[in-house]
Amino acid sequence: MRIMSAFYRNNDGNEKKIHLGEMTTHVYTQKLKRKLFCPTENCTARVSFSGGRYPHFRTWKYDQHSKKCPYHFDRIPVNLGRNVTDIVSTEISYNRRQKALHDAYTQMNLSEEEREAIRISRNRHRPKAQSITTRKEQVKGEQLVLFDSKLYEDNLIFRRRNLSKRYVDEIFESDIGQIRLVMGNIASSIEAGNVAEIVVKNNDQVITVVFEESFTADPFNSSYLNKFWAINQVLDQDIVQFTGIGDIRKSTRSKRLELVIHAGTDFKVNNKDMSAVAAQIALDQYRLG
């Protein structure tokens, strides 16, 4: 999620909110560096400013947002090869998530002819094996350079990380602990409290989509709570295609694979936002009286 503003705290403890539009690299390095904080109340994470073509605030290296902060994200150890293990955040921007969900839906609904056309054009443009290897080596090199704290802060690595799209039957135990964009059709949705357990299916394989306490507690998800009935309403009429981004894990109880979703905006029903679907159904019912 893009951080659009920050709190500036000077040495006297005075505080001022600063918006991205007011920032310049000069002012930042001269005056504000190390004095900018996350705009969320009671969150102690520091932020830095990055100028250039797409100016933005970003979380200070190794700082953690409070659990309740909407900018909170987990830092997980990632093996970069060559015996170097570093902490890399799993943050993927909101816009990238939305685009990935949209692309996944398009991919699910391609005609045979379109699939064939894409396959052919991919084969034509496929670079030689040699150049792929070279490029991989280069990426590894850059990742190692990122180990240096200054470059690390530049976050280059995240732009290279892929948000892998997978159909339900392409998710395996090896995906446990990874972020995946999962695609399939909704087989059932059972409401439990203010959320639901959704079973998504493809080629006879299923995955359970779960929403946990942290989802319910997050104020950013409030418009999704108690709206899961909308899925069953659509399911009564039609096939419902599901696309959702979350963590893959194995349920300790059922031993089955689960997709844990953390944000209401991270999943779509037939490419639509679920709270928008619920609002539309409610409006239609009201009009019909």
Ligand SMILES: [Zn+2]
């Ligand atoms: Zn924060």
